[in-house]
Amino acid sequence: MSGFIARRLLQGLVVLVLVATVVFFLGRLTGNPADLMLPEDATAEDRQRLIEALGLDGSLFKQFVAFISSALKGDLGTSLRMRQPAIDVFLSRLPNTLAIIPWALLLAMVVGIPLGVVAALHRGRLLDRAAGTIAVLGIATPSFWLGIVLIFLFSVELGWLPSGRMGGPEHYVLPVITLGAFLTAGFMRLTRSSMLEVLESEYVKLARIKGLSESVVIWKHCLRNALIPVLTLWGVFVGNLITGAIVTETVFAWPGVGRLTYEAVIYRDFPLLQAIIILKAILILTINLVVDILYAYVDPRIRVN
Amino acid sequence: MRSTPWICILVIVTMVFMAVFAPLLTPYSPIDQTLRDKLLPPFWLEGGSMKYLLGTDAFGRDILSRLLYGARVSLIVATLALTAGGGVGLVIGIVAGYLGGTVESILMRLVDAAFTFPAILFALLLAVTMGQGLGTLVIAISLLLWASFARVIRGEVLALKQRDFVALAKVRGCSEPRIMLTHILPNVLSTFMVLVTLNIGVVVIAEASLSFLGAGIPPPTPSWGLMVSEGRGRIADAWWVSLIPGLAITALVLSVNVFGDWLRDRLDPRLRQL
Amino acid sequence: MSSENVLEIRDLATYFFLRRGVVKAVDGVSLSLRRGEILGLVGESGCGKSVTALSIMRLLPRSTARTVRGEVCLGGENILARSQREMREIRGRRISMILQDPQTSLNPVFSVGEQLREAIFKRTRQRKAEIMKEAVGLLRRVEIAAPDQRIGQFPHQLSGGMKQRVVGAISISGQPEVLIADEPTTALDATIQLQYLKLLKRLQSETDMAILFITHDFGVVARMCNRVAVMYAGRIVECGPVAQILERPSHPYTQALIASVPKLADATGKLTTIDGQPPSLMNLPPGCRFAPRCAHADPRCRSIYPSTFTAGVDHTADCWRLEGQ
Numbered sequence: 001m002s003g004f005i006a007r008r009l010l011q012g013l014v015v016l017v018l019v020a021t022v023v024f025f026l027g028r029l030t031g032n033p034a035d036l037m038l039p040e041d042a043t044a045e046d047r048q049r050l051i052e053a054l055g056l057d058g059s060l061f062k063q064f065v066a067f068i069s070s071a072l073k074g075d076l077g078t079s080l081r082m083r084q085p086a087i088d089v090f091l092s093r094l095p096n097t098l099a100i101i102p103w104a105l106l107l108a109m110v111v112g113i114p115l116g117v118v119a120a121l122h123r124g125r126l127l128d129r130a131a132g133t134i135a136v137l138g139i140a141t142p143s144f145w146l147g148i149v150l151i152f153l154f155s156v157e158l159g160w161l162p163s164g165r166m167g168g169p170e171h172y173v174l175p176v177i178t179l180g181a182f183l184t185a186g187f188m189r190l191t192r193s194s195m196l197e198v199l200e201s202e203y204v205k206l207a208r209i210k211g212l213s214e215s216v217v218i219w220k221h222c223l224r225n226a227l228i229p230v231l232t233l234w235g236v237f238v239g240n241l242i243t244g245a246i247v248t249e250t251v252f253a254w255p256g257v258g259r260l261t262y263e264a265v266i267y268r269d270f271p272l273l274q275a276i277i278i279l280k281a282i283l284i285l286t287i288n289l290v291v292d293i294l295y296a297y298v299d300p301r302i303r304v305n
Numbered sequence: 306m307r308s309t310p311w312i313c314i315l316v317i318v319t320m321v322f323m324a325v326f327a328p329l330l331t332p333y334s335p336i337d338q339t340l341r342d343k344l345l346p347p348f349w350l351e352g353g354s355m356k357y358l359l360g361t362d363a364f365g366r367d368i369l370s371r372l373l374y375g376a377r378v379s380l381i382v383a384t385l386a387l388t389a390g391g392g393v394g395l396v397i398g399i400v401a402g403y404l405g406g407t408v409e410s411i412l413m414r415l416v417d418a419a420f421t422f423p424a425i426l427f428a429l430l431l432a433v434t435m436g437q438g439l440g441t442l443v444i445a446i447s448l449l450l451w452a453s454f455a456r457v458i459r460g461e462v463l464a465l466k467q468r469d470f471v472a473l474a475k476v477r478g479c480s481e482p483r484i485m486l487t488h489i490l491p492n493v494l495s496t497f498m499v500l501v502t503l504n505i506g507v508v509v510i511a512e513a514s515l516s517f518l519g520a521g522i523p524p525p526t527p528s529w530g531l532m533v534s535e536g537r538g539r540i541a542d543a544w545w546v547s548l549i550p551g552l553a554i555t556a557l558v559l560s561v562n563v564f565g566d567w568l569r570d571r572l573d574p575r576l577r578q579l
Numbered sequence: 580m581s582s583e584n585v586l587e588i589r590d591l592a593t594y595f596f597l598r599r600g601v602v603k604a605v606d607g608v609s610l611s612l613r614r615g616e617i618l619g620l621v622g623e624s625g626c627g628k629s630v631t632a633l634s635i636m637r638l639l640p641r642s643t644a645r646t647v648r649g650e651v652c653l654g655g656e657n658i659l660a661r662s663q664r665e666m667r668e669i670r671g672r673r674i675s676m677i678l679q680d681p682q683t684s685l686n687p688v689f690s691v692g693e694q695l696r697e698a699i700f701k702r703t704r705q706r707k708a709e710i711m712k713e714a715v716g717l718l719r720r721v722e723i724a725a726p727d728q729r730i731g732q733f734p735h736q737l738s739g740g741m742k743q744r745v746v747g748a749i750s751i752s753g754q755p756e757v758l759i760a761d762e763p764t765t766a767l768d769a770t771i772q773l774q775y776l777k778l779l780k781r782l783q784s785e786t787d788m789a790i791l792f793i794t795h796d797f798g799v800v801a802r803m804c805n806r807v808a809v810m811y812a813g814r815i816v817e818c819g820p821v822a823q824i825l826e827r828p829s830h831p832y833t834q835a836l837i838a839s840v841p842k843l844a845d846a847t848g849k850l851t852t853i854d855g856q857p858p859s860l861m862n863l864p865p866g867c868r869f870a871p872r873c874a875h876a877d878p879r880c881r882s883i884y885p886s887t888f889t890a891g892v893d894h895t896a897d898c899w900r901l902e903g904q
Contacts, residue, residue, distance in 0.1 A: 006428065015418045026427060027434050046614035123642075140559035142510050144517045145533055145551030148540060156541050208638055209678075210698045210749065211671030214663075224688050236420070243423040247514055251537070265429050266519050273433055277426045288421060 008292050012285040019281040023274055024067055027061065076278060077271035081263070086275030090257060096166060097256030099248070101241050103172060104180035108237075112184040113230070116191025117223065120199065131188060137184025147178040147251035164253035179248040183237055187230065194226040201225070231295045233294055235288035242280060310567050313560035320557050324376035331370035336525040344543045362532070362546045363539060371527035372553060373435055378528040379557070382442055383508045387501050390447030394454025395497055401455065402462025403485050415461070419452035425511070432520035442521055450545035462491045499572055502565040504579050506558040513554050529554050584652075585789045586635075586674075586757050591649035592767040593627075593634045600861040604630040606813035608649075610791075612757065617790040618784060618819070619804035621797055621836070623857060627813045628793045632759045635791075636676055637666050653757070653867075671701060675750040679762040681742035685734040691718075691745055692730035698752040717748040722778055740771040744778065751782060759791045764799065776803055797840045801825060806893075809833045812857050812868040819894025829890035830898050831873045867898070875900060 069075075077086045119131040154174060155163035162171050197221060198204065207221045245258030253259070257276065264273040323330065343365040346353040353360060353459075359368040401412040428445030435441040465471065474484050515521040516530030524531060529550040536546025588610040595602040605627045612618050620628050633639050634646050637659070650657045653673060658666065678684045685694060695714040698706070705713075710731065718726035721744040734742055743763060750758060760779065764772040780803065783790055792804055800807050800821060808818040809832065817830040828834045835853045855872035858864055867885050870876040880899055888901035 014414075015421055018415075018418050019422055022427065023430065045898055089571050122861070131367065136562060137555075140506060140510075140514050140562055141555050142530075142551065142558075144514060144530070145547075145554065148533065148547050148551065149536060151541050156544075169338050188475055201496070202678055203686040206678060206684045206749070207686070207697075209636060209670055211667045211669070211678045211701055211753075212697060213667060216697075223687075225686070228688075239421070239423050243425045246425070246429075247517065250518065261429065262518055265738060266435055268433050271701060273430055277430060280426060281422055284422060299375075 004296060005293060008289050012289055016278075016281055016285055019193045020068070020071065020278055021064075023277050024064055026124045027270065027274055068285075069280070073239070076275035079264075079272040079275075080269045081272070082269075086272045087279065089260065089272065090276060090279050093255060093257045093260050096254065097242070097245050097258055099166075099174065100175055100179060100248075100254070100256070101238070101245065103176040104183065104241055104244075105238070107176055107180040108183035108187045112187025114225070115184075116188040117195055118227075119192045120195035121186065121218070123196065128192075131192075133186045135185040138181050138188075141181065143178055143182055144247045144251055145179055147174065147248060150174045150178060151251070155250070164251075166254055175248050175252045175254055177249065179241060179244055182244065183241065186237070190230050190233070191226060194229050195222060198222045198226045228295075231291070234291040234295075235284070238287045238291075239284045242284060310560075310563050313564045313567075316556055316560035317564060320376050320553075321380065323373045324380040325378050327370075331367070331373050333367040333370045334373040335366060335374040335527045337366065341365060344546075347545050347549075349385060350545075355538070360543070360545045360551055362535060363543070365404065366527075368532075368545065368549060371532060372529070372550060375527045375529040375532060375550060376553070378522055378526065379509055379512060379554075382439070383505055385439075385443045386446035386450065386508050386512075387504060389443055390450030391454050391497065391501055391504070393447065394451040395458055395493070397451065397455040398458025399485050399489055399493065401461055402459035403466060403481070403489055408562065409459075409546050412455070416452045416455050416459075420456075424448040425514070428511075428515055429518065429520050429563045432515070434544075437520065437523040439522060442515060444511065445515065445520075446508055449507065449511055450504055453504070457496065458493055462489055465489055465492055480522050486546040495572060499565075499569050502561070504566065505561045509554060509558050509561070528568070583614050584611045585614045585654065586610075586791070587652040588631075589650045589652070591631065591634055591646065591651060593630055593639065593644060593646045597643060601858045603813055603863060604644075604860055605634060605681070606863070608810070608813070608815055610808055610815065610818070612789045612791055614756075614785075614789055615787045615804055616805045617780075617792055618620070619800040620791060620793045621795065621800050621807055622810035624795060625857060625860075626810045627860075628763055628795075628810055631810075632676065632761050632791070632793060635759065636670060636674060637663070671698060671755070673755055674757045674759065676759040676761060677743075677746055677750050677763045678681040680766045681739050681746060684746050685742055687734055690731055690733055691737070694745070695730075695749060695752065698749045700752050707745060707843070711876040713752075714748075717752055718745070720744070720751070720782070720790035721748045723748075740767055740775065743767060743775060747775075747778065751788070752785070754786065755788060757789050757791065759793070761793045762795070765794070765796075772799075779803070797836050809836065812863065812870065813860060814897070816869065816898070817894075817896040818860070819891060820898075822846045823891050823894050827891065828897060829894070829896040829901055830869075831875055831900075832869045833896070843889075 074087065075085065078084065079086050079089050082089055087261060115131045115134070119128040122128045151163045151174065154161045161173055163174075165171060204217060204221055207217045212221075215282070242258075245256060246261045247258070249258035250257045250262040259278070261273070261276050263269070325477075339361075342357065342361050343363055345357050345361045347360040348355050348358050349370075350360075357367050357369070359372065360366055362371070397412055401409040424445075427448050431441050431445045435444075449469060471484060471488055474488055479487075512528065513533070515531030516528040517534045519534070521530060522528050524535075532550035533547045533554075536543065536548075536550075540547055588608060591605055591608045593605040595604055595799065607625070608631055609665065610618070610620070619630065621839065622628055626630065630639070630644075633644075635658075637646075639646070646659060649659070651659050653669070658669060661669070669835070685691075690716055693713060695717060696710050699705075699710050699713050699717075699815070703710075715726045715730055718729055723729055723741060723744050729737070729741075729745075734745075737745065743766075747763075763779070764775050764898050767775060779790065779792075782788070792800070794800060804821050806819060807821050807824055808815050809824075810816070811832050817824065817828070817833045824833060825837065828837055832853075839852055853872060856867055864870065864881065866879070866881040866883050867876070870880045877899070885897045885899045886902075887895050887897050890896045890901055
């Protein structure tokens with residue numbers, strides 16, 4: 001098991017280095033990013049100053065080395081707009097994002113998985129079709145629009161819920177729904193197709209032969225196996241939630257790292273954006289590692305390898 | 306699903322029609338501002354008129370005209386991104402699948418890494434460093450697509466490699482690039498087409514999201530995502546500015562997804578895993 | 580061996596209602612299984628053997644299949660009339676089943692011990708320690724070495740033969756009166772097959788349980804069974820003691836089946852195959868279903884289904900050629 005963990009850790013590190021490299025080169029692809037950030041009336045001196053401030057002088061290789069070495073020391077650049085180390089800005093906002101992500105995931109599991117099971121059990125009939133329609137809508141609706149529609153309905157027209165900003169529990173409802181909608185639909189479809197396969201298995205027949213009650217057969221024997229594909233994709237799901245948060249937090253003016261990303265784009269805060277990407281990569285890779293370990297625990301076949 | 310999804314096909318055809326014939330259909334220019342007529346509601350609400358069927362936005366621009374031109378943007382970006390991203394994925398998939406060995410290992414590891422990390426962030430970075438524009442947007446969205454195309458195509462190629470006509474070609478002394486081009490490529494095209502249809506929805510939503518976040522085609526060119534973003538501040542008194550373009554996005558993606566699923570079921574059910 | 584019938588099937592018919600037509604998988608099967616005997620049910624794949632088993636257990640796929648007529652009497656009462664809840668009590672306790680493919684019969688995410696525990700717990704509400712002791716005992720009975728270790732292992736850590744033994748342990752845990760074995764050795768290695776058959780025979784003699792042994796291999800029937808029923812295209816065409824049938828098979832299909840088994844064929848070593856294909860179960864011919872492939876068929880065979888005739892002591896066959904003998 002520890003060999004397994006070590007291998008996955010190494011893989012994660014390789015991906016991280018890859019991401020950092022891609023970020024570095026994407027940022028310097030076309031000429032000098034500094035040019036994009038300068039106001040129209042900037043002088044040549046202003047330009048030179050900005051270039052130096054951003055560390056964009058010197059050869060590409062020299063820049064890369066400087067980039068990596070300062071990153072290893074924990075310095076990922078300074079935000080242009082806020083004039084603070086990017087890492088500090090990110091960490092100060094991170095808790096706010098981490099406050100809604102688990103709820104969105106919970107929503108997706110609590111609603112999506114049972115819906116998927118029910119749809120599989122009633123295959124082809126009304127319940128299945130209804131659930132399928134909801135799922136298909138959930139996937140097709142862009143989350144930024146969904147958030148705005150929800151605000152319009154529940155905030156503007158009905159006045160039940162606030163339209164944004166962080167606060168008490170009522171502030172969480174709409175953002176969590178918006179963030180979790182796409183994932184819920186995904187869970188439902190995945191659980192349904194997985195269940196349909198599992199229901200045909202021989203071991204399910206054997207469970208019935210043993211005389212076990214139908215609910216034990218479904219919820220113990222079937223579901224545990226059906227959830228394995230869902231688990232393998234958990235890492236991908238959380239990654240999607242973290243990027244989905246960009247749009248959701250923007251729509252609801254939620255002060256998390258998603259909104260921070262939006263601000264970095266709008267204000268063309270290049271160093272901050274660069275740092276955000278790398279930090280998010282670390283976050284996602286860590287979560288993936290944890291998920292893989294959990295997966296090995298749930299599916300005993302993996303452990304032996 | 307067994308029956309042909311006619312409604313979806315109708316929606317798709319209508320939107321393509323709107324996009325192609327936008328200049329002929331729109332009574333107004335999508336970017337001309339008539340501040341006198343700003344924030345008028347659609348014709349079925351009080352205060353609306355047949356002059357501006359779907360109302361106007363905060364700059365007095367006709368929503369319907371902007372909607373039609375926005376369809377153009379979605380269509381063009383989708384076509385270009387699918388060609389570029391899909392094309393790159395196709396090539397990588399064929400090369401990795403056919404050549405095998407170290408080449409395949411490296412390429413597939415790259416693909417795995419790409420799956421691990423969400424590409425939208427790279428897209429945003431590109432918008433900041435390369436500037437907003439069609440080129441940036443297409444490259445950015447292509448980054449989202451190439452990995453899934455590469456993975457599926459490589460799987461197909463692995464199976465195709467074993468077939469007799471490939472062995473025959475080798476015996477006849479065909480060079481590897483030639484085999485890949487004339488024998489492998491035509492046989493993966495149908496899978497490629499199904500993948501394209503399945504990914505149109507992804508591309509449309511990606512373009513809309515990037516535009517919404519201010520990283521897409523710069524204003525005043527109308528794109529549906531941008532329209533939703535512009536209308537956000539006036540949601541309380543002019544909901545149609547945001548809600549109508551969003552409805553168009555949802556309708557298109559819904560139709561394309563349902564149609565894509567139906568097509569996949571008919572042509573290549575093995576792809577159901579996607 | 581008492582002659583009491585522990586399981587009696589009368590005129591069982593199960594049809595599959597599909598979009599393209601009705602498949603008459605089982606179309607009027609009558610069998611009786613006596614206490615302590617091993618009755619073989621033999622026939623080609625697709626003749627309806629497994630469907631018969633599933634019909635008895637009432638585990639048919641509910642969306643497409645239905646038992647349209649007949650009775651299945653366990654200890655005198657018709658279990659087809661019972662509710663599903665009552666059937667759940669019967670399954671595992673009074674009737675049990677061994678499935679064909681050991682690779683897929685066991686749930687991959689639960690340990691051997693857990694899968695046994697479920698079966699035992701259903702019968703007796705003992706404490707976990709007691710149940711696990713019983714589980715280890717069961718593994719020992721099916722001749723699995725080092726049962727204490729195997730209890731905690733997972734199916735993928737066991738060989739095919741061992742998995743099938745675990746399945747056997749699960750099926751006898753409820754001390755059933757009837758065990759249906761659906762081709763239990765078909766998926767096992769040839770070397771393991773014989774061992775498994777011996778195990779089954781031993782278990783049966785210890786418990787006086789009756790076994791309905793389903794197989795396509797007459798050689799296995801010769802080795803295992805006391806009586807045998809031959810099935811073709813959804814119906815039983817011949818039934819009787821194994822020794823008698825081997826010596827004097829009365830139905831042309833039975834004769835052909837026996838002739839195609841290497842060890843049982845005649846000393847000339849000729850191996851005959853049966854020409855033609857079984858009829859489509861959607862489109863059955865009016866008369867005897869074997870007539871199209873039968874060398875002795877006459878017009879009456881082709882138009883009227885043969886009645887059941889006596890071919891010997893406790894031995895019957897559905898063939899017009901037996902009339903008047």
